[in-house]
Amino acid sequence: MLFFADYHTHTAYSGDSEAPMSAMAQQAADMQLKQLVFTDHVDYDYADPNFEMIDFAAYKQEFDELKARFRDKIDLLMGVEIGYQPHLQERIKKLLKSYPFEFVICSTHMADNLDFYTGAFFEGKTPQTAYERYFLNVLQGIGHMDDFDVYGHLDFIVRYGDYPVKQLHYRDYSDMLDEILRRLIYLGKGLEVNTSGFRYGLKQLHPQKEILKRYRQLGGEIVTVGSDAHFPEDICCRFQYAYQTLVDLGYKYLTIFKQRQPEFIKII
Ligand SMILES: [Zn+2]
Ligand SMILES: [Zn+2]
Numbered sequence: 001m002l003f004f005a006d007y008h009t010h011t012a013y014s015g016d017s018e019a020p021m022s023a024m025a026q027q028a029a030d031m032q033l034k035q036l037v038f039t040d041h042v043d044y045d046y047a048d049p050n051f052e053m054i055d056f057a058a059y060k061q062e063f064d065e066l067k068a069r070f071r072d073k074i075d076l077l078m079g080v081e082i083g084y085q086p087h088l089q090e091r092i093k094k095l096l097k098s099y100p101f102e103f104v105i106c107s108t109h110m111a112d113n114l115d116f117y118t119g120a121f122f123e124g125k126t127p128q129t130a131y132e133r134y135f136l137n138v139l140q141g142i143g144h145m146d147d148f149d150v151y152g153h154l155d156f157i158v159r160y161g162d163y164p165v166k167q168l169h170y171r172d173y174s175d176m177l178d179e180i181l182r183r184l185i186y187l188g189k190g191l192e193v194n195t196s197g198f199r200y201g202l203k204q205l206h207p208q209k210e211i212l213k214r215y216r217q218l219g220g221e222i223v224t225v226g227s228d229a230h231f232p233e234d235i236c237c238r239f240q241y242a243y244q245t246l247v248d249l250g251y252k253y254l255t256i257f258k259q260r261q262p263e264f265i266k267i268i
Pocket of ligand 1: 153
């Protein structure tokens, strides 16, 4: 099966990937994708101070070179994945004005100043409390920040807590989730369908089917599909499942972006 595009990938410009940008582009071209979107991390004020920030001067230079080199094979897009925290709003706004990003993912990688990855956020919390705090942080975020195109891997929080069951149910958080989804729809923002959970041993997309179903029921139509690949071989990982799930849920179109503007293409 041929896939159209991967809307969430990382390269060595992200602190947590060593994949050369050229290797990612080559792999995507070999897979005959029409587009590949680089969404390297910008996580200001991250819990781990060694998490490197993108060297944008070098990034932009290499990106422009590759864009020209691959011009006849694949359309490369310069995107970004922002790790949102409330006190960073002004810095984020400034960054987004400084470079010609074509696609912006807003993600919550930390909540209440605490990190998910190291587990600090979950200390002393039941799963219910942790997930509620996470969704509340997301809600507050999209209450204040609207300079983004899609919300990243909503519900990926289930990966990180050291709990026996790594799952949450829409019904237990329906009030908050409905508020999040309604707000996204009101703002004209999309929901990312992120396939990376499978690489963490989870058997679900982020967000899970129930949430994707609800977004559509409420009138949501903007969905992008991203692998969150940090290695070339993970590009488009599990996309067949993601496309099929969207079709099963009644989605007819995938969303692509041109200069931050959504366009719709039929799911093949
Ligand atoms: Zn992320
Ligand atoms: Zn990512």
